[in-house]
Amino acid sequence: MTTMDQGWLASNIGSSGWFLLAPLLAAYAPRGLPKMYFNLHLRWHVRRLLPFLDPFVTIDIVSKPDIYIDRIKSSDAYEEVKAYLSAGCSRDARELRAEGALEGDGFILSLREGQEVADEFHGVTVWWSSVPPEKEDRVGQLRSLRLTFHQRHRELIVDEYLPHVRRSGRTVLFRNRRRRLYTNKKSLEYASTRDEVWSYVDFKHPTTFDTLAMHPDKKTKIMDDLDDFRNNKDYYNRIGKAWKRGYLLYGPPGTGKSTMIAAMANYLDYDIYDIELTMVRSNNDLRKLLIETTGKSIIVIEDIDCSLDLTGQRGTSEDLPVHIDIPTLNNKKRKRTSEVTLSGLLNFIDGIWSAHIDQQIIVFTTNYVDKLDPALIRRGRMDLHVEMSYCCFEAFKTLAKNYLGVNKHPLFDTVKELLQTVEITPADVAECLMTSERTDHGADACLECLINELKKKASKMEKDKEKPEGEAAGKANGKGNGDMANGRGVLDDDGDSSDEYEY
Numbered sequence: 001m002t003t004m005d006q007g008w009l010a011s012n013i014g015s016s017g018w019f020l021l022a023p024l025l026a027a028y029a030p031r032g033l034p035k036m037y038f039n040l041h042l043r044w045h046v047r048r049l050l051p052f053l054d055p056f057v058t059i060d061i062v063s064k065p066d067i068y069i070d071r072i073k074s075s076d077a078y079e080e081v082k083a084y085l086s087a088g089c090s091r092d093a094r095e096l097r098a099e100g101a102l103e104g105d106g107f108i109l110s111l112r113e114g115q116e117v118a119d120e121f122h123g124v125t126v127w128w129s130s131v132p133p134e135k136e137d138r139v140g141q142l143r144s145l146r147l148t149f150h151q152r153h154r155e156l157i158v159d160e161y162l163p164h165v166r167r168s169g170r171t172v173l174f175r176n177r178r179r180r181l182y183t184n185k186k187s188l189e190y191a192s193t194r195d196e197v198w199s200y201v202d203f204k205h206p207t208t209f210d211t212l213a214m215h216p217d218k219k220t221k222i223m224d225d226l227d228d229f230r231n232n233k234d235y236y237n238r239i240g241k242a243w244k245r246g247y248l249l250y251g252p253p254g255t256g257k258s259t260m261i262a263a264m265a266n267y268l269d270y271d272i273y274d275i276e277l278t279m280v281r282s283n284n285d286l287r288k289l290l291i292e293t294t295g296k297s298i299i300v301i302e303d304i305d306c307s308l309d310l311t312g313q314r315g316t317s318e319d320l321p322v323h324i325d326i327p328t329l330n331n332k333k334r335k336r337t338s339e340v341t342l343s344g345l346l347n348f349i350d351g352i353w354s355a356h357i358d359q360q361i362i363v364f365t366t367n368y369v370d371k372l373d374p375a376l377i378r379r380g381r382m383d384l385h386v387e388m389s390y391c392c393f394e395a396f397k398t399l400a401k402n403y404l405g406v407n408k409h410p411l412f413d414t415v416k417e418l419l420q421t422v423e424i425t426p427a428d429v430a431e432c433l434m435t436s437e438r439t440d441h442g443a444d445a446c447l448e449c450l451i452n453e454l455k456k457k458a459s460k461m462e463k464d465k466e467k468p469e470g471e472a473a474g475k476a477n478g479k480g481n482g483d484m485a486n487g488r489g490v491l492d493d494d495g496d497s498s499d500e501y502e503y
């Protein structure tokens with residue numbers, strides 16, 4: 001983008017000179033004519049004095065007073081264009097206006113009224129200028145950004161350039177925004193806007209796939225799957241499927257299901273909508289929540305088995321209101337009836353309303369995968385089933401690096417041997433390794449603490465084995481099929497046990 005020196009021409013030619021020159025230049029200007037002849041001043045004279053000779057087309061992109069400047073909606077064309085131009089403006093324009101960005105600490109630079117920048121697209125030059133509000137608009141401060149181009153390029157500009165500007169602007173807005181962690185508000189009865197249905201905080205979670213303790217093969221598979229999802233818009237269009245993907249994360253408490261969600265959000269640079277399902281009263285409220293989410297986000301329902309009674313058989317319970325046990329301080333359970341049904345939840349995932357927002361991942365987590373209705377987690381709804389397992393040696397090495405800063409240690413062999421038989425969650429391992437922070441003891445002390453913990457668990461497991469069946473302490477995972485008991489993690493992308501990882 002370049003600016004043009006209006007002042008030089010204006011002062012050297014004068015308005016009578018313009019009167020003679022302008023129509024000639026405007027009408028017969030060859031492509032290579034210096035850009036400055038097309039400056040705002042010149043065109044203004046042409047258009048005003050000899051409108052029939054004006055070969056230029058202008059399009060005003062008008063701001064709307066009620067848009068969400070911070071989120072990107074389809075009608076935010078003005079903000080998208082402004083963001084697109086802000087990159088060019090800051091480089092080329094001489095008179096700028098700076099507004100504090102709503103997100104982050106930066107400024108959004110824009111053209112001052114009357115200023116103009118030129119842009120090039122496929123060898124064609126166009127001009128953008130900032131137009132003062134019309135008189136009647138001054139109260140609402142409706143502003144416009146005016147695009148001017150030669151009429152011979154109308155098709156290219158309308159069909160290709162303008163969509164390109166919006167796309168690029170959206171990318172700039174997306175890059176500059178602070179990510180958010182949303183949760184649903186309690187009462188949605190009279191709620192209609194995003195701020196009325198969701199509350200939020202800035203999303204800042206340090207977990208990445210580098211710090212996530214998990215077998216590296218499994219991690220790579222998940223990251224590849226996320227990349228495939230992110231980069232395959234055309235594929236989803238081609239097969240006529242909403243650009244969404246469902247993940248089911250299951251496993252015992254403390255194996256990193258929530259941590260994994262944070263790693264996914266950081267990897268994709270997405271917002272998170274964390275739905276507390278027990279607060280949602282009806283299918284209608286669920287739909288309201290969905291409509292007010294944005295693209296490039298992860299919708300999370302944690303502990304789905306505890307949120308609602310979704311365990312019944314389809315056809316009998318799916319349309320019945322469900323009862324939710326709400327624990328109270330004195331530990332007596334209070335019953336509340338929610339009208340959210342299994343079919344409401346299924347519609348939420350892949351019903352007709354779910355298709356209006358692109359690039360969304362839905363994640364369910366559960367400790368008890370067997371309790372869930374198969375319809376809820378079937379192939380196509382929950383596309384990837386990820387078992388979050390007890391800590392394997394590879395996962396332990398990640399934690400040792402995170403917490404102790406060591407890649408190898410003489411005690412690693414002992415840990416490795418114990419981890420082959422003992423079930424311990426990454427959360428418990430992390431707890432042992434954190435001792436170094438609290439006591440200022442080194443890696444030796446932490447690893448010894450972990451080894452002691454593992455030995456205790458090993459002897460408990462031995463004792464449990466000796467007890468008659470049924471008496472032994474129940475498995476925390478509740479999966480009940482022995483996969484985790486055998487220390488095998490299953491990353492299953494089609495609902496069947498297809499890929500296995502030795503832990």
Ligand SMILES: Nc1ncnc2c1ncn2[C@@H]1O[C@H](COP(=O)(O)OP(=O)(O)OP(=O)(O)O)[C@@H](O)[C@H]1O
Pocket residue numbers: 211212213214251252253254255256257258259260367388426427428430
């Ligand atoms: N796989 C992991 N990688 C790194 N840290 C982990 C992992 N699993 C657990 N942790 C540590 O343990 C803590 C608890 O883990 P997290 O809340 O993610 O487990 P969870 O499976 O979601 O548990 P719950 O089922 O109780 O919600 C985390 O804050 C993190 O410090």
